[in-house]
Amino acid sequence: MIGGKEAGPLALHNMTAHELRQKLDAGELSSRELTEAFLKRIEQLDGTLGAYLTVAAEEAMEQARSFDEARANGEAVHPLGGIPVALKDNLCTRGLRTTAASRILENWVPPYDATVVERLRAARSPILGKTNMDEFAMGSSTETSAFKVARNPWDLSRVPGGSSGGSAIAVAAGMAVWSLGSDTGGSIRQPAAYCGVVGMKPTYGRVSRYGLLAFASSLDQIGPFTLDITDCALVLNLICGHDPRDSTSVDLEVPDYAASLRAEAKGLRIGIPKEYMSQPIDADVRAAVEGALKLLEENGAQLKEVSLPSTSYALQTYYMIAPAEASSNLARYDGVRYGLRVPADDVPRMMEETRSQGFGPEVKRRIILGTYVLSAGHYDAYYKKASQVRTLIRQDFERAFREVDVLIAPTTPTTAFRLGEKTQDPLAMYMMDIFTIPVNLAGLPGLSMPCGVDKEGLPVGLQIIGPPFREDLVLWAAYTYEQLAWPQGAGRHWRAGREVAVDVR
Amino acid sequence: MSVKTGVEYEIVIGLEIHAELSTKSKVFCGCATTFGAPPNSLVCPVCLGLPGSLPVLNRQAVEYAIKAGLALNCEISRYSKFDRKQYFYPDLPKAYQISQYDLPLCRNGWVEFEFNGQVRRVGINRVHLEEEAGKSVHSGERLLGSEYSLIDYNRGGIALIEIVTKPDLRSPEEARVFLEQLRQILLFTGVSDVKMEEGSLRCDANISLRPKGSTAFGAKTEVKNLNSFRSVQRALEYEVQRQREVLESGGTLYQETRHWDENRGVTVAMRTKEEAHDYRYFPEPDLMPLVVDEAWVERLRAELPELPRAKQARFVEQYGLPRYDAEVLTTSPALADFFEACVAEYGQAKPVSNWIMGEFLRLLKAENKTVEEAQVSPKALADLLRLVDQGVINANVGKEVFEEMFRTGKEPGAIVKERGLEQISDAAALAAVVDQVIAANADAAERIRGGELKAMGFLVGQVMKQTGGKANPKLVQELLRERLLGG
Numbered sequence: 001m002i003g004g005k006e007a008g009p010l011a012l013h014n015m016t017a018h019e020l021r022q023k024l025d026a027g028e029l030s031s032r033e034l035t036e037a038f039l040k041r042i043e044q045l046d047g048t049l050g051a052y053l054t055v056a057a058e059e060a061m062e063q064a065r066s067f068d069e070a071r072a073n074g075e076a077v078h079p080l081g082g083i084p085v086a087l088k089d090n091l092c093t094r095g096l097r098t099t100a101a102s103r104i105l106e107n108w109v110p111p112y113d114a115t116v117v118e119r120l121r122a123a124r125s126p127i128l129g130k131t132n133m134d135e136f137a138m139g140s141s142t143e144t145s146a147f148k149v150a151r152n153p154w155d156l157s158r159v160p161g162g163s164s165g166g167s168a169i170a171v172a173a174g175m176a177v178w179s180l181g182s183d184t185g186g187s188i189r190q191p192a193a194y195c196g197v198v199g200m201k202p203t204y205g206r207v208s209r210y211g212l213l214a215f216a217s218s219l220d221q222i223g224p225f226t227l228d229i230t231d232c233a234l235v236l237n238l239i240c241g242h243d244p245r246d247s248t249s250v251d252l253e254v255p256d257y258a259a260s261l262r263a264e265a266k267g268l269r270i271g272i273p274k275e276y277m278s279q280p281i282d283a284d285v286r287a288a289v290e291g292a293l294k295l296l297e298e299n300g301a302q303l304k305e306v307s308l309p310s311t312s313y314a315l316q317t318y319y320m321i322a323p324a325e326a327s328s329n330l331a332r333y334d335g336v337r338y339g340l341r342v343p344a345d346d347v348p349r350m351m352e353e354t355r356s357q358g359f360g361p362e363v364k365r366r367i368i369l370g371t372y373v374l375s376a377g378h379y380d381a382y383y384k385k386a387s388q389v390r391t392l393i394r395q396d397f398e399r400a401f402r403e404v405d406v407l408i409a410p411t412t413p414t415t416a417f418r419l420g421e422k423t424q425d426p427l428a429m430y431m432m433d434i435f436t437i438p439v440n441l442a443g444l445p446g447l448s449m450p451c452g453v454d455k456e457g458l459p460v461g462l463q464i465i466g467p468p469f470r471e472d473l474v475l476w477a478a479y480t481y482e483q484l485a486w487p488q489g490a491g492r493h494w495r496a497g498r499e500v501a502v503d504v505r
Numbered sequence: 506m507s508v509k510t511g512v513e514y515e516i517v518i519g520l521e522i523h524a525e526l527s528t529k530s531k532v533f534c535g536c537a538t539t540f541g542a543p544p545n546s547l548v549c550p551v552c553l554g555l556p557g558s559l560p561v562l563n564r565q566a567v568e569y570a571i572k573a574g575l576a577l578n579c580e581i582s583r584y585s586k587f588d589r590k591q592y593f594y595p596d597l598p599k600a601y602q603i604s605q606y607d608l609p610l611c612r613n614g615w616v617e618f619e620f621n622g623q624v625r626r627v628g629i630n631r632v633h634l635e636e637e638a639g640k641s642v643h644s645g646e647r648l649l650g651s652e653y654s655l656i657d658y659n660r661g662g663i664a665l666i667e668i669v670t671k672p673d674l675r676s677p678e679e680a681r682v683f684l685e686q687l688r689q690i691l692l693f694t695g696v697s698d699v700k701m702e703e704g705s706l707r708c709d710a711n712i713s714l715r716p717k718g719s720t721a722f723g724a725k726t727e728v729k730n731l732n733s734f735r736s737v738q739r740a741l742e743y744e745v746q747r748q749r750e751v752l753e754s755g756g757t758l759y760q761e762t763r764h765w766d767e768n769r770g771v772t773v774a775m776r777t778k779e780e781a782h783d784y785r786y787f788p789e790p791d792l793m794p795l796v797v798d799e800a801w802v803e804r805l806r807a808e809l810p811e812l813p814r815a816k817q818a819r820f821v822e823q824y825g826l827p828r829y830d831a832e833v834l835t836t837s838p839a840l841a842d843f844f845e846a847c848v849a850e851y852g853q854a855k856p857v858s859n860w861i862m863g864e865f866l867r868l869l870k871a872e873n874k875t876v877e878e879a880q881v882s883p884k885a886l887a888d889l890l891r892l893v894d895q896g897v898i899n900a901n902v903g904k905e906v907f908e909e910m911f912r913t914g915k916e917p918g919a920i921v922k923e924r925g926l927e928q929i930s931d932a933a934a935l936a937a938v939v940d941q942v943i944a945a946n947a948d949a950a951e952r953i954r955g956g957e958l959k960a961m962g963f964l965v966g967q968v969m970k971q972t973g974g975k976a977n978p979k980l981v982q983e984l985l986r987e988r989l990l991g992g
Contacts, residue, residue, distance in 0.1 A: 092557045105556070112550045114557060211557040217790035246559050247792050325790055328589055331600030332554050336656075347648055351593055374591075374785035383787060 013174025104358030114211020131166025186436025193461020327370030574611025
């Protein structure tokens, strides 16, 4: 029943967390059976897909056992309890290797858990393993991983997107029920779009970053990949909320997102940013997004064109702020305390050699860029100016949200590109994030969900953006659209029963 | 070589002082700050800068920094922020120090102190809050060239304030006296234990010379590694001499950083301006800006204790003490408090002051103890003074009793009784001893009779010796006079 060509829509790996919850609660299934099934699926598929850097079979089974026991003892069970999950390899897991897909941390085992991981453990969610990613989350294709090639499950010659490529693949290919990634400039939403699943970046400050290996501290945010919007809401319930260990996490009440989901197009005011739609966008992507908007409008939503005039500066702004923060955040990898150390005659040379050999080219490119941007004599022209433009971008959104509840746009200008297609052209690669980056600069919640396919059958992502701390509005639009277009779940319904490429072979 | 003679130079000195705040936990994590714990035992993911860890600001550290600022007459910024100061060094675990760059917590203050009989005022540019680095121990002299280095991160992340003065100091000695005054202010404010020997107070000095009358600054030297008040003065004296020689021989001074070599008594060039670090400061994104409201500042201002100079003035005024006594008694808050507690018990100030400045401080120094560690209670000291006043013991025996009180914490009355130290004031009992002493010292007795009264002291001493120091010295004197001079 599990995996293989026989697997139908009711196979465990095609089910959502809330569906599996019913099976677990009904006693039709144990967490051990479920976790074993997923571990088996990983064994079958991941050699080809490259989603996982570390599989933690024993630990996952142990956690599954602990869940089953707790349930047998009649203890209260978390809605995501017992359901196996995958974590991006930049989330600290006590006792489990955490590498950020970098040679410099190849064998680093954290002595502590990230706050989100603590919450997962408390919910008794078996952690299947740590997923592949762009090195230190720097990239849009998972191709900068120091360890493994990651492939798009729907076309093995294509990238899964990035930087959270492995977490997107794991959910798309049924190698985890859901997963966590991190999003600094689109690193959840873009791979979700390329792999045809739901991915969400909550508001900056909504989820604790404690234990997330920092790339750009003022932009990074943790978020989920799921098969549908209900699961997305369930995960938000688990991970959102104030954490005294993260000073930038906000002490605001977290609504029960899952309980308040509603499908109601009437009253929903949708803004369409004209500066996004006027960009070069692949015709199939444009058609799919316009189709989704039309469907919402036909069902009673109001559409309105809005203007975000500073959009054209977003990419440049991002590529000053993010590398500046990265150059600082990655300075600690100096070979002194943990991770790689390349011996040399003296300490400065040891640090140089360690960093030269430990970091890959994209990471080095950004460290150099960021160091330059912060250097004496350049700070005002670059970093300070970029911070000012960032304020303008934020104000653009504030103005737009006075008139609309959410903004809708494509997640990416194209569908998944081919492996190797953009590795020699960093700027072309950076352009893939043009619609997602402004959302990080403004700290807003953003979600990507499938809204159709292109000519080649590759999924197209629809991006829904909300005002700060209004994840509920984003979910309202997303759930409404899902119920209208993909009632079986946006992350699987679009496939129309199609299995991932590696299953078909 | 052209020699410039006859030019008189003015010395210009400014200090940068670092003081560790005495908060129980570190500035951005919950680790304890105990001095002398086993290496790397007071560490966590945050102060080790482990990947993924984040800082959380210690509110107490902010309060202490504000208090320090208030004690130094600073304006407290309603809005300040933290910045990252970036450089690579093994004892700096994140490769940046969280500090404050362009918006410090406190600014524009001043300190007044007395120097050469005059009141001097030195401006304080700023006081900002930052974190300590770890402590490196090198097998050789320094990191480069050492076979190995060991790092203790216990110190890393301890709350630190940096105090930057204006260039208002005019001599090495004045710089030292100012630093001592600053230390005392911080000590009284209770924000730091300011121990230069443990490194909880450190000082770098900027010094330059300029022709007298000039308002422009000369090229300055930053002198580092000043580990004691004495070395501050010595290093600056050396620098004055060195800079003057360069200028007088027609040479040019360049801005540079120099290292004070305590053993050789010289400063050695470390790096020039061109080699100076570019710290690439930028706002710390992991911390929110620090917003301090008026009510908070006012509460802290109200909590500020009496500062040393105010206390001295009050001691002179309230207790009628000489200025010197007031200065000695206010060297630490604990000593001043002890003095006041004793006066409250005893009623008179000057005898208490004499005992504290004499016996008490002598014993503290001899036994290397702090006021808090001494066993003597204010009531016990007052009791002792009363025993002397009442003639139960004489002053010399009092000192002996005090020493035992100091060591054992026993009550003076109990010690006197236990050791039978009561003064002998019984004339009949003493007369026998006096007669005996006169008989045994016929020469001296004869000289006294002949009018040489100086010898009287010798006979009194002999009687005291015979009685184990317990005789009432006044009575002995009377008895001797009676016998030798006929009353």
